[in-house]
């Protein structure tokens with residue numbers, strides 16, 4: 847993974863167009879068969895080289911349905927995000 851979309855996603859679609867690496871798919875294409883949007887970790891670069899904060903999380907209207915996750919196969923990741931924040935699936939946008 848890299849960033850993760852949880853089950854509080856309302857499928858508004860706002861994140862998809864913001865992703866510079868086309869890492870996000872909608873509920874119809876979610877490979878886990880869950881009914882919400884999904885981030886392919888092997889495509890998500892956590893917006894390194896594109897934005898200061900993950901653009902998907904900035905665009906998302908919910909309070910924290912896009913969170914930090916384990917790095918996994920992510921081709922790039924933010925060095926300033928701790929393993930603890932990833933393990934807790936901490937909010938990307940702090941309130």
Ligand code: SF4
Nearest residue numbers: 865890892893900902
């Ligand atoms: S963090 Fe950036 S690269 Fe990763 S899914 Fe969100 S918008 Fe795409």
Ligand code: SF4
Nearest residue numbers: 855856858859861906
């Ligand atoms: S912007 Fe947030 S609520 Fe909307 S589809 Fe993406 S993850 Fe779901």
